[in-house]
Amino acid sequence: MDIQQTRILQDLDAAHHLHPFNDNGALAAKGTRILTRGQGCYVWDAEGNKLLDAFAGLWCVNIGYGRSELGEVASRQMTQLAYYNSFFQCTTEPTIRLAAKLAELTPGDLNHAFFVNSGSEANDTILRLVRHFWAVQDQPRKNIFIGRHNGYHGTTMAGASLGGMKGMHGQGGLPIPDIVHIEPPFWFYDGGDLSEDEYGLVAARRLEDKILQLGPERVAAFIGEPIMGAIGVYIPPRTYWPEVERICRKYDVLLVADEVICGFGRTGQWFGSQYFGFQPDVMPIAKGITSGYIPLGAAMFNDRVAGVLKDQGGELAHGATYSGHPVCAAVALENIRILQEEKIVETARDHIAPYLAQRWAELGEHRLVGQARIAGLMGALELVPHKGQRTTFAERGTVGTLCRDNALRHGLILRATYDSMLLSPPLVITRAQVDELFDKAWKALDETAEAIAI
Ligand SMILES: Cc1ncc(COP(=O)(O)O)c(C=O)c1O
Numbered sequence: 001m002d003i004q005q006t007r008i009l010q011d012l013d014a015a016h017h018l019h020p021f022n023d024n025g026a027l028a029a030k031g032t033r034i035l036t037r038g039q040g041c042y043v044w045d046a047e048g049n050k051l052l053d054a055f056a057g058l059w060c061v062n063i064g065y066g067r068s069e070l071g072e073v074a075s076r077q078m079t080q081l082a083y084y085n086s087f088f089q090c091t092t093e094p095t096i097r098l099a100a101k102l103a104e105l106t107p108g109d110l111n112h113a114f115f116v117n118s119g120s121e122a123n124d125t126i127l128r129l130v131r132h133f134w135a136v137q138d139q140p141r142k143n144i145f146i147g148r149h150n151g152y153h154g155t156t157m158a159g160a161s162l163g164g165m166k167g168m169h170g171q172g173g174l175p176i177p178d179i180v181h182i183e184p185p186f187w188f189y190d191g192g193d194l195s196e197d198e199y200g201l202v203a204a205r206r207l208e209d210k211i212l213q214l215g216p217e218r219v220a221a222f223i224g225e226p227i228m229g230a231i232g233v234y235i236p237p238r239t240y241w242p243e244v245e246r247i248c249r250k251y252d253v254l255l256v257a258d259e260v261i262c263g264f265g266r267t268g269q270w271f272g273s274q275y276f277g278f279q280p281d282v283m284p285i286a287k288g289i290t291s292g293y294i295p296l297g298a299a300m301f302n303d304r305v306a307g308v309l310k311d312q313g314g315e316l317a318h319g320a321t322y323s324g325h326p327v328c329a330a331v332a333l334e335n336i337r338i339l340q341e342e343k344i345v346e347t348a349r350d351h352i353a354p355y356l357a358q359r360w361a362e363l364g365e366h367r368l369v370g371q372a373r374i375a376g377l378m379g380a381l382e383l384v385p386h387k388g389q390r391t392t393f394a395e396r397g398t399v400g401t402l403c404r405d406n407a408l409r410h411g412l413i414l415r416a417t418y419d420s421m422l423l424s425p426p427l428v429i430t431r432a433q434v435d436e437l438f439d440k441a442w443k444a445l446d447e448t449a450e451a452i453a454i
Pocket of ligand 1: 118119120121153229230258261286
């Protein structure tokens, strides 16, 4: 695209498009980056820059860009039956086949899918249906959800309330009632002198304290991301999730694992709960279900919850026009076929993740990096002012943003949350591309350190 055309589009964008999670005034003045094409792990922008996308779009392009099979399937389904709903005692073949496929893929007895369009909507669905689950069993007061400060569960009223981002709660009068939060497990800044394993138990028992404070008869569910993504890839100690699971079982609190990021191979396992060895009762999924090629989400329920909803739930007063959209379902099935037939998750786990972990640890040796954490193909570099000390910069986020911009100039997309540099490449990244990522990230770290005289 020539420069003139790019400028015209940027002006139109500034005039008519409100961007999510942006200061729109500042963005309009600067001009947005327009992406024009993608192939494998790379995207190109309108100015012709080739960028290694080490963030897979937004944690989602798991099979990589440019897989024409997904477009072909979408085109076939649109031509045959572009749309029908699942409301009027009807549905479509791809929708049924996808529900069955998800029942097979997800762990344990998560055998029942309620389809939506996004991760946020999956969490809205869960809030409503879990409360309904308890209400129809004569426990309407067992309606409180416990989430975590700095957790991220989307941007709808329920999603943003379940999440614990202060900035989000500050807009729109959130959280909605009967949602409370406990501190998240982040050993690096919170663990003090405890070992990571000791700290994992301490962090999990905050859940028990909160349940006892509220009364178990009031607590419907606990919701958490197996690895907290948006806040900075907080990888909990190994001891955390099994202890959370034990506590949930003890007090009959449903365990909701938000797998919107971790699902579909991100950790090298199909689901993050498998990576940590625990069994959720309810599981929101989205993103990697279609590798981001088309919007789709689902709430998966186990036999117990779905059984009650079916036998005692009456008419579920919930759903959207596009719940179970046949085109989205067909694309998801094709995406899952590719993931399975090409053994993309297993290859990522066995051949890429160990090499990526090795190179990521090398980045951890940089003078600006206090911790290099990684689980499968999901990681973060924690930038710190004093190597060897677990302290933050006085003004959080400035250094991370600088590092992100430096990486971009070298043709590498990393995301920054505060001063954590986040990694989540397509699962199809090669070893050569891991080396490229390392070289570019190291240069960006060097330039950032020099700029702030470290
Ligand atoms: C863990 C988690 N849950 C839910 C969501 C919301 O998903 P969506 O943006 O599709 O609504 C996200 C988005 O990043 C997420 O990371």
